Amino acid sequence: MKGIAMTVATLGIIYATAAVPVSASNARQLSLTPVITYSVQDQSNAQQPQAKTFTGTINKSGDQFILRDDAGNISYQLDDQQSAGKYEGKKVKVMGTLDQANNVIRVQSIEEAAA
Numbered sequence: 103m104k105g106i107a108m109t110v111a112t113l114g115i116i117y118a119t120a121a122v123p124v125s126a127s128n129a130r131q132l133s134l135t136p137v138i139t140y141s142v143q144d145q146s147n148a149q150q151p152q153a154k155t156f157t158g159t160i161n162k163s164g165d166q167f168i169l170r171d172d173a174g175n176i177s178y179q180l181d182d183q184q185s186a187g188k189y190e191g192k193k194v195k196v197m198g199t200l201d202q203a204n205n206v207i208r209v210q211s212i213e214e215a216a217a
Contacts, residue, residue: 151199153210158196160189160212169196169207182209189214 156178158171167186169178180186180196186209193215198207 151201153197153199156196156198156200156207157194157215159193160186160191162190169194179204179206180209181206182212185209185212188212 156169156171157173158169158178160167160180161170161177162168163177167180167183167190169180169186170176171178178200189212194212195215196207196209197211198209200207
């Protein structure tokens with residue numbers, strides 16, 4: 103969509119420039135060659151984050167359930183609060199993808215970890 107808008111804007115500029123009259127006193131051969139460039143990003147091959155397993159304890163922080171990774175001393179927010187609530191205070195394995203920008207695990211599954 104951005105590429106189309108850029109093309110339309112470029113064509114408008116070329117048209118406006120070409121519409122300028124040339125006086126007889128300085129009549130020269132004008133050669134306008136439009137050059138239109140734009141890029142389209144193909145996201146069909148964009149790599150999706152790989153799902154991985156996170157282990158730790160489900161705790162409550164305020165009104166949100168989090169996964170506390172005891173080994174790495176890290177906490178993650180969980181996007182599936184309903185499933186996480188069933189395991190409050192228990193050691194679990196969470197399968198999902200990590201949204202690193204927001205420190206949120208996009209949960210695919212949660213199961214109790216073996217003791």
